[in-house]
Amino acid sequence: MTEKISINIMDDAMADILRQKTPLERLRIAGRMWKSARVMLRGSIRTFHPDWTEGQANRELIRRISHGVIDHESL
Numbered sequence: 001m002t003e004k005i006s007i008n009i010m011d012d013a014m015a016d017i018l019r020q021k022t023p024l025e026r027l028r029i030a031g032r033m034w035k036s037a038r039v040m041l042r043g044s045i046r047t048f049h050p051d052w053t054e055g056q057a058n059r060e061l062i063r064r065i066s067h068g069v070i071d072h073e074s075l
Contacts, residue, residue: 038065 010018018026041064045057052060062070 041065 045060
């Protein structure tokens with residue numbers, strides 16, 4: 001299975017909005033985005049591998065998020 005990679009560039013209006021946020025607000029936004037990405041990736045893994053255990057799905061999630069730096073054997 002190949003994964004499609006897309007790159008999105010932030011437009012100027014969104015950049016202006018984020019510049020007006022405090023560092024704490026930007027950190028909270030980033031944290032929510034990180035959590036959302038994990039939830040979506042976990043859902044994708046579970047969709048493509050419905051027979052996997054929760055542990056298997058979690059190990060694959062970690063492997064993908066770490067870009068392969070952390071492999072299944074080290075978990």
